[in-house]
Amino acid sequence: MKKEELLPGRRALLRGAALATLATTAGCFSRPWSAQPAPPAPAPAGGAPALRRPQKPAAYRLRPIAGYGPARSLPAAAPVRSKPILRLASRNRTMVLTFDDGPDPRFTPHILRTLRQHHVRAMFFVCGEMAAASPDLLREMVDDGHLIGNHTWTHPQLLRLRRSGVLREIESTSEVVQRTVGEAPLWFRAPYGAWNRDAFEIGAGLGMEPLAWTTDSLDWTEPGTRKVVDNVLRGAGSGVVILNHDAGGNRWQSVEALRIYLPRLLADGYRFGLPQRRIT
Incomplete structure (x- = not known):
């Protein structure tokens, strides 16, 4: 599917975005998931769909670009931030689990199954080309109560694109x-944690808040399942946003690590919630 084919609904999307805002403090969580577990999701039929271009993991560091104010052309209801949100205010040991780069039919179903087993909701920052290839996985995420965020179409380095390219992505x-x-x-998350003015302004213009992370599991480096588990456990805390991946490489370590650290954190009294939004 070509990117140009996805633009006809732009005006409607912008009108809708102007009516929606998120909690201004970005510190509210929705109530913990209490739904009964659904039957395990069936394994994906066949192999993973061929991607137009494989996504390669790369080293990155979060370096937000600051020092500017809101753009006058954006709706007043869409705040423009100069830095992404790194953690959420919480006093009850609640954290947020996030997964980037998917959905991938090889790994995402296993992650969804584990989350469902433990009645935990998460955020999935999807890439458009992956979402277009696996729409059923997006619908499964929503059916299970998860939030879907925007992680661009092809996972580019936004700092290397012109504003028009950032907009298309x-x-x-x-x-x-x-x-x-x-x-x-x-919600929007910049690939590689590389934020710039265009990313903040365009995301805000589409009604999205920029969410980064507090704790990087480093699963994208494929350091071994035990190391991923240790990274998450060591970085746990109230209001922490944990970065994981369900695509962009071999993610079996991510799948296995989640099966280990999630029940352990729950047993230690941690809970997992989602940022709450409101309509004004």
Whole structure:
């Protein structure tokens, strides 16, 4: 599917985004998931769909670019931040689990199954080209109560793109998510944690808040399952946002690590929630 084919609904999406805002403090969690577990999801039929271009893991560091104010052309209801949100205020040992780069039919179903088994909801920052290839996985995420975020179409380094290119990457992904699950994403995460003015302004113009992370599991480096588990356990804390991946490489270590650290954190009294939004 070409990116140009995803743009007709842009005006409707922008109108809808102007009506939606998120909690201004970015410190509210929705109530813990109490739904009864659904039957295990069946294994994906056949092999993973061929991707137009494989996504390669790369070393990155979060270095937000600051020092500017809101753009006048953006709706007043869409705040423009100069830094991404790194953690959420919490006093009850609640954290947020996030997964980037998917969905991937080889790994995402296993992650969804583990989350369902423990009644935990998470955020999935999807790439548009992956979402277009596996729309059923997006619908499964929503059916299970997870939040879908925008992680661009092809996972590029946004700092190397012109503003028009950044717009296409972000807007096209919001379009495909909206068409698939009926609601555009309300959260955005820049690939590689590389934020710039265009990313903040365009994301805000589409009604999204920028969410980064507090704890990097480093699963993208494929350091071994035990190391991923140790990284998450060591970085646990109230309001922490944990970065994981369900695509972009071999993610079996991510799948196995989640099966180990999730029940351990729950047994230690940690809970997992989602950022809460409100309509004004």
